[in-house]
Amino acid sequence: MALYIKDPTVDRMAEKLQERLGVRTKTDAVRIALQHELDRVEDEIPLREKLAALRQQARERLGPPVHGVDMKKLMDELWEEGE
Known part of the structure; x- marks a missing residue:
């Protein structure tokens, strides 16, 4: 499924992240950013709930x-x- 970035600000952010991370595509940059955010949110779930x-x-x-x-x-x- 395709993800289209229509917001020019978000597009520039993705390009900037792509450059800083040194990845080949904006898709790679977005994938990394989303994974980091998912990890951060997962870390906020209390141990009791996990x-x-x-x-x-x-x-x-x-x-x-x-x-x-x-x-x-x-x-x-x-x-x-067993003994």
Whole structure:
């Protein structure tokens, strides 16, 4: 999908960034700028929210917990089998 820069100020900014970064095209300059901005925004997300999203992904992949199974006992038994 194409991205057209119609604003002359933004176009000049992209050209200036292209020159300063020493990249071949304005597209490369815009790609780098957008990635840096995405990284910056991602860094602002609180760790609590990032961990909550990871827990949700784990729940979706692993499914609900198995009730009636003592996971500690099971893991202890599995580790003891190797000895």
